[in-house]
Amino acid sequence: MAYTAKIGPSILSSDLSQLGRECERMMECGADYLHLDVMDGHFVPNITFGHPMVECLRKAVGPNPFFDMHMMVSRPEQWVKPMAAAGANQYTFHLEATTNPGNLIKEIRESGMKFCKVADKCPKSKANRSSYTRVGLAIKPGTTVEELAPWARQIDMALVMTVEPGFGGQRFMEDMMPKVNWLRSQFPSLDIEVDGGVGPDTIHRCAEAGANMIVSGSAVVSSSDPRSVIALLKDVVLEAIQKRSLDR
Numbered sequence: 001m002a003y004t005a006k007i008g009p010s011i012l013s014s015d016l017s018q019l020g021r022e023c024e025r026m027m028e029c030g031a032d033y034l035h036l037d038v039m040d041g042h043f044v045p046n047i048t049f050g051h052p053m054v055e056c057l058r059k060a061v062g063p064n065p066f067f068d069m070h071m072m073v074s075r076p077e078q079w080v081k082p083m084a085a086a087g088a089n090q091y092t093f094h095l096e097a098t099t100n101p102g103n104l105i106k107e108i109r110e111s112g113m114k115f116c117k118v119a120d121k122c123p124k125s126k127a128n129r130s131s132y133t134r135v136g137l138a139i140k141p142g143t144t145v146e147e148l149a150p151w152a153r154q155i156d157m158a159l160v161m162t163v164e165p166g167f168g169g170q171r172f173m174e175d176m177m178p179k180v181n182w183l184r185s186q187f188p189s190l191d192i193e194v195d196g197g198v199g200p201d202t203i204h205r206c207a208e209a210g211a212n213m214i215v216s217g218s219a220v221v222s223s224s225d226p227r228s229v230i231a232l233l234k235d236v237v238l239e240a241i242q243k244r245s246l247d248r
């Protein structure tokens with residue numbers, strides 16, 4: 001089983017005037033990565049930020065935190081190079097936003113976003129470094145998992161949205177879990193991310209279905225004890241992964 005449990009707070013619900021500090025706070029509380037929601041007011045009815053903000057954040061937090069870019073934008077093709085230059089590590093686009101997913105996957109791969117696949121963090125020795133761009137493919141609640149399937153072997157991560165994209169703090173859609181279950185059964189090593197309404201009350205369903213990359217916004221960021229929430233989410237997913245490997 002190649003995948004492991006990773007928790008990525010969505011900083012959408014944090015104090016946006018203190019974004020750099022909020023990212024650092026999440027990393028200090030045990031986050032494995034940071035989930036950055038880019039919204040263009042066209043693909044979704046909300047606007048957040050773009051690559052200039054990502055560039056500033058990268059400078060503020062240094063080279064290590066892994067930036068998972070959730071691109072809720074029309075024409076995701078146009079932001080691949082700017083996001084690579086700004087310091088993104090993974091570029092997750094929506095299947096609904098492009099007519100040529102194959103070409104976009106190729107463009108992202110060739111964009112030179114830095115990620116060390118040898119270890120989660122770049123090892124000290126330059127000889128061991130191998131830079132690699134990670135590709136994520138997201139589907140909205142109304143898109144079937146069969147539409148994503150033809151691309152699953154070309155991507156690193158599938159994102160199953162568990163709310164309609166656009167806003168934090170929405171209710172978790174449990175009826176998305178069969179999609180996760182199906183993906184896990186068909187692609188046992190694929191990273192599968194869930195995003196939207198995920199927190200201590202809903203994590204068990206995500207973990208049992210087979211999700212291993214967990215985005216959690218309001219449940220983590222607005223908690224008085226984000227460290228405990230992150231630890232709880234991670235424990236539940238790790239336990240489910242262990243159970244899955246024993247059942248095989």
Ligand SMILES: O=C(CO)[C@@H](O)[C@H](O)COP(=O)(O)O
Nearest residue numbers: 165166168169196197217218
């Ligand atoms: O992409 C999105 C929303 O479109 C998410 O990343 C949310 O921002 C997650 O926040 P919560 O639903 O966990 O509060």
Ligand SMILES: [Fe+2]
Nearest residue numbers: 010037070195
């Ligand atoms: Fe997101």
